[in-house]
Amino acid sequence: MNTRHRWLLALLAILSLLLAACGGAPPAAEQPTASASSGQAAPTNAPAPTAAPSAAPAAEPTAAPAPTTVAEPAQSGGGQKIRVWIVDWGETAGQFASLLTAGAKSLGLELELVQNVEYDKVLAAIQGGDPPELIVPGGADNIGTYAREGLVMPLDDLIAKGGVDMNDVVPGSLGVCRYYGKLYCLPWGTDAYALYWNKDLFQQAGLDPEKPPQTLDELAEYAKKLNKTDKDGNLTQIGFIPDFEWSHTGDTYAQLFGANFYNPDGTKITIATDPMLQAIEWQKQFYVGPGVEKVERLKSGFGDAAQNGFNSGKIAMMLNGEWIPAAIKESSPNLRYGVAPFPYPADHPERKGQVVLGGTVVAIPANVKDVDLAWKMFSWMEQPQNVADVMVNNGNLPTSKKAATDPRFREDPNLALFLDLASGPNAKGYIFTPINSELSDKFGKIEEQAIRGQISDVKDELQKAQDELQPMLDEAVKTQK
Amino acid sequence: MAVKTASQAKAPARTRRGMSRHTRRGLITGLLFISPWVAGFLLFTLYPMVTSLIYSFSEVKFNKPLKFVGLTNYVTLFQDPRFWVSLRNTAYIVLIAVPLQLFCSFICALLLNIRVRGQAFYRVVYYLPAIVPAVASTLLWYWLLRADDGLVNHLLGLLGIQGPLWINSPQWSKPSLVLLGLWGLGGTMVIYLAGLQDVPQSLYESAELDGAGWMRRLWHITIPLISSITLFNLVIGVIDAFQYFAQAYVVGRLATASALGAPQDSTLFYALLLYDKLVNKFQIGQASAMAWILFVIILLCTLVILRSSRRWAYYEDSG
Numbered sequence: 028m029n030t031r032h033r034w035l036l037a038l039l040a041i042l043s044l045l046l047a048a049c050g051g052a053p054p055a056a057e058q059p060t061a062s063a064s065s066g067q068a069a070p071t072n073a074p075a076p077t078a079a080p081s082a083a084p085a086a087e088p089t090a091a092p093a094p095t096t097v098a099e100p101a102q103s104g105g106g107q108k109i110r111v112w113i114v115d116w117g118e119t120a121g122q123f124a125s126l127l128t129a130g131a132k133s134l135g136l137e138l139e140l141v142q143n144v145e146y147d148k149v150l151a152a153i154q155g156g157d158p159p160e161l162i163v164p165g166g167a168d169n170i171g172t173y174a175r176e177g178l179v180m181p182l183d184d185l186i187a188k189g190g191v192d193m194n195d196v197v198p199g200s201l202g203v204c205r206y207y208g209k210l211y212c213l214p215w216g217t218d219a220y221a222l223y224w225n226k227d228l229f230q231q232a233g234l235d236p237e238k239p240p241q242t243l244d245e246l247a248e249y250a251k252k253l254n255k256t257d258k259d260g261n262l263t264q265i266g267f268i269p270d271f272e273w274s275h276t277g278d279t280y281a282q283l284f285g286a287n288f289y290n291p292d293g294t295k296i297t298i299a300t301d302p303m304l305q306a307i308e309w310q311k312q313f314y315v316g317p318g319v320e321k322v323e324r325l326k327s328g329f330g331d332a333a334q335n336g337f338n339s340g341k342i343a344m345m346l347n348g349e350w351i352p353a354a355i356k357e358s359s360p361n362l363r364y365g366v367a368p369f370p371y372p373a374d375h376p377e378r379k380g381q382v383v384l385g386g387t388v389v390a391i392p393a394n395v396k397d398v399d400l401a402w403k404m405f406s407w408m409e410q411p412q413n414v415a416d417v418m419v420n421n422g423n424l425p426t427s428k429k430a431a432t433d434p435r436f437r438e439d440p441n442l443a444l445f446l447d448l449a450s451g452p453n454a455k456g457y458i459f460t461p462i463n464s465e466l467s468d469k470f471g472k473i474e475e476q477a478i479r480g481q482i483s484d485v486k487d488e489l490q491k492a493q494d495e496l497q498p499m500l501d502e503a504v505k506t507q508k
Numbered sequence: 509m510a511v512k513t514a515s516q517a518k519a520p521a522r523t524r525r526g527m528s529r530h531t532r533r534g535l536i537t538g539l540l541f542i543s544p545w546v547a548g549f550l551l552f553t554l555y556p557m558v559t560s561l562i563y564s565f566s567e568v569k570f571n572k573p574l575k576f577v578g579l580t581n582y583v584t585l586f587q588d589p590r591f592w593v594s595l596r597n598t599a600y601i602v603l604i605a606v607p608l609q610l611f612c613s614f615i616c617a618l619l620l621n622i623r624v625r626g627q628a629f630y631r632v633v634y635y636l637p638a639i640v641p642a643v644a645s646t647l648l649w650y651w652l653l654r655a656d657d658g659l660v661n662h663l664l665g666l667l668g669i670q671g672p673l674w675i676n677s678p679q680w681s682k683p684s685l686v687l688l689g690l691w692g693l694g695g696t697m698v699i700y701l702a703g704l705q706d707v708p709q710s711l712y713e714s715a716e717l718d719g720a721g722w723m724r725r726l727w728h729i730t731i732p733l734i735s736s737i738t739l740f741n742l743v744i745g746v747i748d749a750f751q752y753f754a755q756a757y758v759v760g761r762l763a764t765a766s767a768l769g770a771p772q773d774s775t776l777f778y779a780l781l782l783y784d785k786l787v788n789k790f791q792i793g794q795a796s797a798m799a800w801i802l803f804v805i806i807l808l809c810t811l812v813i814l815r816s817s818r819r820w821a822y823y824e825d826s827g
Contacts (some may be wrong), residue, residue, distance in 0.1 A: 146787055147783075147786075147787040148767065150786075150787055150790075153570070169788075172788075172790060174787075175790075176569060176570050176571070176790045177569065177570050177571025177572075178570055178571075193675060261656075303751065320673065323655065323673050323676050323677070324655045324656050324673060325656060327654045327655035327656050327658070327673065327674075327675075327676050328654055328655070328656035328657050328674070393570070393571065415690065464788050464789055465789065472773065475770075475771075476772060
């Protein structure tokens with residue numbers, strides 16, 4: 028072979044390598060540790076309100092499908108490109124993609140929507156220096172950490188410029204975005220939780236199918252009546268599992284008992300309190316009562332959609348979010364169930380109808396290239412009419428007061444109930460801090476064991492966790508102020 | 509061709525003045541040919557490694573310049589109980605799953621080396637699970653091992669045994685993963701199989717003439733002669749085990765609390781904790797430190813295995 032040919036071949040080899048490199052993933056070269064190689068899908072630090080607003084059942088078999096780009100077919104002169112990443116939701120429902128695409132088009136923009144993004148991709152994109160213009164996480168629980176690390180930008184200056192009517196935002200929903208006086212995200216969709224009960228199972232157990240329990244004690248009493256075992260003593264049906272589907276349901280119980288993770292201004296951790304212990308103790312009876320091992324055995328048989336514990340009639344009552352009716356309509360249309368405000372402690376009737384609001388938020392990566400472009404799309408998304416359109420489509424609640432008056436939210440009486448709860452006097456927001464991720468890890472682990480009766484001195488464990496994390500919060504408060 | 513040019517490039521210069529035109533051409537061509545590798549190595553291996561080494565001694569913040577903090581990251585790590593939990597869990601895989609996997613794949617290879625009808629078919633069947641992606645096989649086993657009506661517990665039930673909670677129990681989650689790993693042993697098995705076919709038949713024949721039975725032939729011929737294969741499989745197995753991630757990650761999300769390492773940190777392996785620190789906690793410095801500690805651990809383990817192998821691994825050419 029002559030020399031010239033060799034040169035050509037070598038050049039071709041280099042060229043092909045370069046092409047391959049260019050076509051590949053975004054430059055994640057900054058990511059220092061390569062050993063977590065096979066990271067298929069990314070985890071969410073689950074035990075916190077990462078409510079996936081769409082019909083996604085809890086333990087979604089992770090292998091998240093590769094993000095699909097739902098870009099409009101490129102038209103001639105399709106306008107400036109805007110990238111929006113939907114982070115850590117389940118599948119979005121119905122017309123979601125086309126609603127947003129049409130919205131971008133009305134602004135003269137071409138939308139590149141990527142769904143099912145996991146947090147590790149967001150981190151890589153921001154560190155790589157070319158992040159999407161907007162990120163839309165399913166819950167705000169990571170925003171504090173992102174704010175702490177300077178990965179998302181404070182929005183106050185943009186808000187001052189106008190474009191979003193802050194008086195229209197449902198009060199209480201802003202708490203999850205505010206860190207020490209600055210807003211790092213704005214709420215978009217609201218999640219609220221209520222009691223679901225299976226009317227058929229109530230009837231079989233001799234309970235009035237139209238009368239859900241009113242107080243927490245009543246719920247426990249009903250639950251006992253709704254447990255069923257087979258001849259070998261295995262559970263075949265259970266009344267209530269406190270952490271079914273979501274581990275963060277504990278937040279609701281905690282607040283019902285008057286406990287909170289932090290003091291109101293988010294400077295002190297307050298997990299080692301008597302109300303918190305009461306909330307854990309209350310949950311414990313549903314595991315220890317029927318037997319932890321038996322409950323776990325029953326739970327292991329739960330699947331997705333129609334096989335989900337509640338839809339398949341294995342659980343009689345559950346605490347779950349407002350997106351469930353839409354999901355049930357799809358997977359188990361014949362299920363006879365009701366929705367009611369979650370019971371309250373009998374000695375605190377003033378907590379009747381209390382809900383903890385979480386939900387989807389929108390944020391802008393700190394090193395975004397074109398802030399005005401991002402804000403343009405951002406403000407479009409936050410317009411009441413658009414909030415209404417998108418949230419009606421998703422079966423979620425709006426965060427805009429004007430959008431909440433949209434009659435479409437009242438078409439389904441179940442969704443209407445959530446709307447009333449969310450705008451009611453007992454709607455509470457979360458208090459979030461920049462150390463949420465760490466706290467929910469620690470607390471989640473203690474709670475997981477404590478409600479199964481596997482920790483003898485729960486208060487001591489909580490106190491230890493609190494003492495360990497408080498300095499970290501102090502540090503975060505100090506640097507952010 | 510590339511090999512040839514490379515050897516030309518290495519050839520000593522024929523004259524004092526340096527390389528001839530021809531040799532220089534050869535050198536340049538050779539370098540160009542390996543340049544994809546060189547570029548890849550510098551960019552995707554050396555650069556990240558050096559960066560992570562620097563990170564491991566620094567406070568790394570996205571919005572602030574690097575700050576040298578000495579050994580702080582390492583010290584914090586050693587004080588983190590989750591670090592030790594993850595190390596223990598990983599040791600379980602290294603010490604229990606790896607030897608078990610070697611043993612089972614050796615047995616399988618022995619069986620598949622027996623001339624029977626349909627040998628090729630059996631080989632394919634035993635190898636197939638190895639090409640199933642880790643996530644898919646984990647999902648599959650998750651369903652097989654479901655405590656209430658999974659196939660495994662159903663079969664155990666027929667024998668009158670109440671099966672354990674498997675993946676949903678902190679005591680059984682790791683054994684479940686070991687089981688899952690054994691199902692996918694096709695890769696190591698095929699390497700063993702190749703080794704077995706390399707053992708000279710003449711040795712068996714003469715041993716047979718001397719009256720050696722099946723067991724003695726296995727012990728005195730087969731095992732020593734494929735010890736180099738065992739060494740290879742062991743080293744690769746140990747390295748893989750230290751980086752155990754995908755299966756545990758999937759299981760953690762499926763199990764009770766849908767959190768990393770669930771249930772109750774029993775599947776929190778080293779690589780998982782590293783990932784968690786990096787992605788969820790932004791402890792980039794600590795994550796980098798973990799990566800380097802892992803690197804050193806793997807290096808030491810490999811060295812120990814290689815050192816010890818002088819006593820038990822046998823190479824035909826070296827005696």
